[in-house]
């Protein structure tokens with residue numbers, strides 16, 4: 001199955017006076033890796049969840065491969081879309097293998113090849129019989145990714161999926177997700193607070209502010225100073241940190 005393309009067509013979501021998402025129109029090409037960044041409360045998670053219908057837009061529509069996501073039943077839609085969020089949501093009383101296989105099992109699909117999925121996310125096959133409590137945070141996150149991909153999803157939504165991990169694990173898992181994206185030909189949307197992560201992993205970076213997309217640029221363009229004020233304020237953070245670290249290294253060497 002080829003990667004899935006996405007289109008947001010004037011999508012808004014209101015909660016009373018709050019416009020969590022405010023008239024977003026946007027096309028995401030099949031096979032692209034898009035990062036969605038922005039301050040807390042800017043609407044990233046709300047926009048992401050309109051794709052798998054955890055949130056229904058107040059106005060507008062979302063098209064997956066040209067078809068309105070609201071057209072068919074939500075469970076069938078969600079099987080096409082891998083969704084991983086910070087809270088992970090593994091079932092604590094089920095083994096790793098049961099957690100990974102639950103989606104296809106509920107849908108009455110053929111049993112999941114758990115070993116193949118564990119290989120895919122670089123986990124030892126021997127952990128298949130463990131409960132989630134017997135895993136590290138990074139391992140749990142990998143199981144969640146394997147579960148998200150188990151029904152053959154070609155669209156992967158990651159909502160601060162690496163948020164609770166230590167920086168070393170987070171960096172490694174980010175690179176592995178990018179490699180997995182390339183190898184499986186996925187379309188991936190990564191919500192992150194971390195502009196460095198967005199710049200390093202994505203082909204395209206979208207910046208949200210007060211429910212709107214205020215910048216849409218490649219990492220190279222952002223690093224060249226494009227994208228406007230809000231985007232450049234976010235790019236300045238890792239750049240300033242890198243410069244301060246270089247300054248400390250220079251002082252030590254002098």
Ligand SMILES: Nc1ncnc2c1ncn2[C@@H]1O[C@H](COP(=O)(O)OP(=O)(O)OP(=O)(O)O)[C@@H](O)[C@H]1O
Pocket residue numbers: 015018019020038039040041042043044045046047
């Ligand atoms: N169920 C809800 N009821 C009322 N307001 C909501 C609800 N969900 C989100 N909001 C509001 O919508 C806005 C966008 O929230 P959203 O969670 O999409 O932001 P975010 O960019 O993902 O934030 P964070 O980075 O902190 O996760 C916020 O002002 C939030 O308070």
